Amino acid sequence: MSRYFSGGKRTREANRDLKKRQKEARLRRNRELRARGIDPDVMDAPTAPEGAALPEVKLEDVVISVEPRSQRVDFGPTKLFVGGFGPMTTVADLRTFFSRFGELVEVVIVPNRTTGAARCFGYVSFQSAAAADEAIKGMNGVEVDGHPLEVNRAESRSGRF
16 A cells, blocks of 8 residues: 555645635735725736725716617517406407507407406507507597596516416
8 A cells, every 4th residue: 555645635625725715815905905995806916006096086977877779660569458448348349449540460358267257458469569659649548338448558577487
C-alpha cells in the first residue's frame, strides 16, 4: 500500500476552505470599495487610483422614461368584452347589435358552468381594430333589454393555470 497519492478528501477540503476564504476576502474588499464610492465591478484593479470615486450625479439630471409604443398594427381579430346585458339576450341578438360596425369573426356569451344559463357577459371579435373601436364608441352605455352595456377591449388572462 502506497502512502503517496494525490487528491483525496483532505485535499478537497483544503481547496474548498481556500476558495471560501478568497471569496470572503473579495466580498470584504468590494464592500469597503463601495463604502468609499468606488464601484468594484467597473474598476480595473491595476489602472484605477486608490481613492477614485464615482462621478456625482444629481437626482434632477436622472431621466427615467418608457419608450413609446408603436401604433397598433392590425394583425387580426380584435376581441371586445361586452358585459351588463340581460339574461334573455342571445348570441343572435349580440350579432345583430354589433354587425353594423364591421365584419364579425366570433360572438360568444359565457354560460354559467352549473346551470348553463347566460352569465350576462360575453365577447365579440371584429376582423379589424377600426371596427372594434367604432363599436366601443357606439355601444358602450347603450341600453339593451333595459340593461346598459359595458363595451371595452378584452384583456388577455396570462398565467391562469
